Amino acid sequence: xxxxxxxxxxxxxxxxxxxQAAAITLIESSFNPKxxxxxxxxxxxxxxxxxxxxxxxxxxxxxxxxxxxxKQTIDGMLLxxxxxxxxxxxxxxxxxxxSAAVATASQDFSEDLWKTVWEVSNAVLEDMEKERKKEKxxxxxxxxxxxxxxxxxxxxxxxxxxxxxxxxxxAREKMEESDFYEGLKRSREEExxxxxxxxxxxxxxxxxxxxxxxxxxxxxxxxxxxxGLDLSDPKWAEVADRIHEAExxxxxxxxxxxxxxxxxxxxxxxxxxxEDDPSPLIVQWAELQQPSKIxxxxxxxxxxxxxxxxxxxVAEILLSEKSFQANIRDYTMIFDAHAKQNRIEDAERxxxxxxxxxxxxxxxxxxxxxxxxxxxxxxDRAREALESLRSxxxxxxxxxxxxxxxxxxxxxxxxxxxxxVREMEARDLKPxxxxxxxxxxxxxxxxxxxxxxxxxTTMQFxxxxxxxxxxxxxxxxxxxAGDPDxxxxxxxxxxxxxxxxxxxxxxxxxxxxxxxxMLDKALKxxxxxxxxxxxxxxATCTVLVDWLGNLxxxxxxxxxxxxxxxxxxxxxLKIQVSLCDMYARAKMEKKALQALGVLEAKKEQLDFxxxxxxxxxxxxxxxxxxxxxxxxxxxxxxFSAEHLKVSLMASxxxxxxxxxx
Numbered sequence: 228x229x230x231x232x233x234x235x236x237x238x239x240x241x242x243x244x245x246x247q248a249a250a251i252t253l254i255e256s257s258f259n260p261k262x263x264x265x266x267x268x269x270x271x272x273x274x275x276x277x278x279x280x281x282x283x284x285x286x287x288x289x290x291x292x293x294x295x296x297x298k299q300t301i302d303g304m305l306l307x308x309x310x311x312x313x314x315x316x317x318x319x320x321x322x323x324x325x326s327a328a329v330a331t332a333s334q335d336f337s338e339d340l341w342k343t344v345w346e347v348s349n350a351v352l353e354d355m356e357k358e359r360k361k362e363k364x365x366x367x368x369x370x371x372x373x374x375x376x377x378x379x380x381x382x383x384x385x386x387x388x389x390x391x392x393x394x395x396x397x398a399r400e401k402m403e404e405s406d407f408y409e410g411l412k413r414s415r416e417e418e419x420x421x422x423x424x425x426x427x428x429x430x431x432x433x434x435x436x437x438x439x440x441x442x443x444x445x446x447x448x449x450x451x452x453x454x455g456l457d458l459s460d461p462k463w464a465e466v467a468d469r470i471h472e473a474e475x476x477x478x479x480x481x482x483x484x485x486x487x488x489x490x491x492x493x494x495x496x497x498x499x500x501x502e503d504d505p506s507p508l509i510v511q512w513a514e515l516q517q518p519s520k521i522x523x524x525x526x527x528x529x530x531x532x533x534x535x536x537x538x539x540x541v542a543e544i545l546l547s548e549k550s551f552q553a554n555i556r557d558y559t560m561i562f563d564a565h566a567k568q569n570r571i572e573d574a575e576r577x578x579x580x581x582x583x584x585x586x587x588x589x590x591x592x593x594x595x596x597x598x599x600x601x602x603x604x605x606x607d608r609a610r611e612a613l614e615s616l617r618s619x620x621x622x623x624x625x626x627x628x629x630x631x632x633x634x635x636x637x638x639x640x641x642x643x644x645x646x647x648v649r650e651m652e653a654r655d656l657k658p659x660x661x662x663x664x665x666x667x668x669x670x671x672x673x674x675x676x677x678x679x680x681x682x683x684t685t686m687q688f689x690x691x692x693x694x695x696x697x698x699x700x701x702x703x704x705x706x707x708a709g710d711p712d713x714x715x716x717x718x719x720x721x722x723x724x725x726x727x728x729x730x731x732x733x734x735x736x737x738x739x740x741x742x743x744x745m746l747d748k749a750l751k752x753x754x755x756x757x758x759x760x761x762x763x764x765x766a767t768c769t770v771l772v773d774w775l776g777n778l779x780x781x782x783x784x785x786x787x788x789x790x791x792x793x794x795x796x797x798x799x800l801k802i803q804v805s806l807c808d809m810y811a812r813a814k815m816e817k818k819a820l821q822a823l824g825v826l827e828a829k830k831e832q833l834d835f836x837x838x839x840x841x842x843x844x845x846x847x848x849x850x851x852x853x854x855x856x857x858x859x860x861x862x863x864x865x866f867s868a869e870h871l872k873v874s875l876m877a878s879x880x881x882x883x884x885x886x887x888x
Contacts, residue, residue: 278309280351288343308344360402367398367405388528482518482525489515497529501536509544523551539564546580555586562592566599574599590621597627601634609634625656632662641669641678648685660691664700671700674707695721699732706739711748714739728756730764737770746774765796772802776809784809800829804837808844819845823853827860835866842871851878 282305289301296304367373376397380390485493492512499505516522523545530538542561545551558581565574574596581588588596597612613631616623623631628651635644644666648658663686670678679701686697698721705714718736721728728736733756740749753763763771768787775784784806791798798806803825810819826833826841833841838861845854855875861867 277351277355278312280354281312281347282309284347284350285344288347308340312344312348364395364398364402367401368394370398370401373397373401482522483516485516487515493526493529496526496537496541497533499534499537501540503537505537505541506544509541509548513548513550518550520550520552523548543577543580546577546584553584553586555581555589555592558586559589559592559595563595566595569599569603571599571603571605590616590619593619593621594627598630601630604634604637606634606638606640622654625651625658628656629659629662632658633665636665636669639669639673641666641673641675644669645678645682657689660686663689663691664696667697667700671704671707674704676704676708676710676713679704693720693724695726695729695732698724698726699729699735702732702739703735706735706742709739709742711736711739711743711745727759728761730766733761733763734766734770737767737774741770741774746778749774763790765791765794765799769799769801769805773805776805779809779813781809781813781815800826800832800837804833804840808840811844811848811850814848816850819848819850820853823857827857830860830864833864835861835868838864838866839868839871842868843874846871846874846878849878851875854878 285308286305289304373394377390377394380393489512492508492515496505496508527542530541539561546553558577562574562577578588593612593615597609600609600612609631628647632644632647651658663682667679667682670682683697683701698717701717702714714736737749768791772784772787803822807819807822807826810822842854842858845857858871858875
């Protein structure tokens, strides 16, 4: 049986792991002959940590040199090396591995192998010393003095990365101050001990003092444990990964200093304009600096501060830079910046780059994508984003539901929004009052009485009492549907609930009567309201002017215009449409053309119904030329009406058949 096989059998199978905070301290104490028996367990754990790190690093070095050796041979080599290191510790000879001047070959190892063992041991102890300092640094980061300075800095406006840098700086200063005073204390204690023993010990002239080493001499056998018999166990790599990840998180890496030609290139990059292409300078900067990710992030921070317009452009270029090592958070940062500004094309380009580089959008990006599409009114893409969330196992929350419902409302599809409300209720998610009102308003504007009634009933079941606004929306819905009786029932309900109908609510009720031409009931209602102190406002007067204009009651309509003028308010555009139609049908050319001039000046604000009514009134009054001009404006806006085309053609034909005077 080979030597390393015998050594393998002698190793115990009991994995151990200790906190890194006390690693170096415990290693030093494990070689102290004055330790008490109660510390033996800590000694074993410390040696286990030291040897575990040593073996993990040594395995990589052996694998690089002996590429043709199988795993069993490498394991055997490791066991022999560990055994030799432990035997040196037991003899007190480990100090030879911590001085390059005395790192000479032993009888068992070649000079190169012994030097490698020395380098690895030094590296392990340095790592453990760094961890001890790191743990100590954590304590100072949380100390009261540092916290007080951070609070003061926050009050005067220092936040974010700058505050984090200051916090580490203050904690480091406190730690250095503490180390200084601890060093003074140890020096006083050592001087006291030297003064006591100086008279008892004879010092030979010219005799050299023994060299102080990192690990004092240890007497007796050393107990150590490693992770099982199979030294290639994945636990080695997992432990190492956890250690290095913790180091990266707890002890922030600093970027390399920028100097020389690289500094000049940096200044050129910062001075670029938004339309310039930074790619050539970025390539040159990378060749000079040989950057890691922290260096790239430092460059981006400088751009964000000094040239924010170029920041996103450079950040997007770096997504394809190998040394930048872009992860999903980098994509998310750039995507969010575009999404917040509602730059859909730029955001979609980032998503495309993610897919090309094999990075799948996560739930955060998909939800942001959905928000962006909802705000822009792109329902199809918003539905795709919602289905993507569901396919990934994410159940929409209240915010996602609200966004989708409002997108359907804004698109004039309240029924699809209502289906999402039912879905929310099934999941015990209570929609907000604003969502219910938005759906009710959308159904009312569409004249969908059934949908408006369902939403009103749902609101009552949800414990939302009828309000002035909800009743006014129902009145509008019934008015659009041509049902003045149901509209009046809801109007009376407002009064019953103790609310006072406002101008908008009254206008909706008058408009409902206008649908059935019930002028007597409308006037009776207005007289009843005026007895209670109500005065018709602009909304009510607008409906009345339109109604009176359709009835060709020009004098009565003008009286209402005078009343509006007395209130100091300018007539709205809807009134100008009604006046143009009324004056044209009454063949009052001057006033008709005056009202038409106002409409042509504000043609961008006119909708289809405004154009339809204006052109129809001009044709009926015989203003064919003006009607043809307004119809041209209508088509330029993208509106078209076949009945108006036929009317214009007929008017032109009849005018050509009339005999000339």
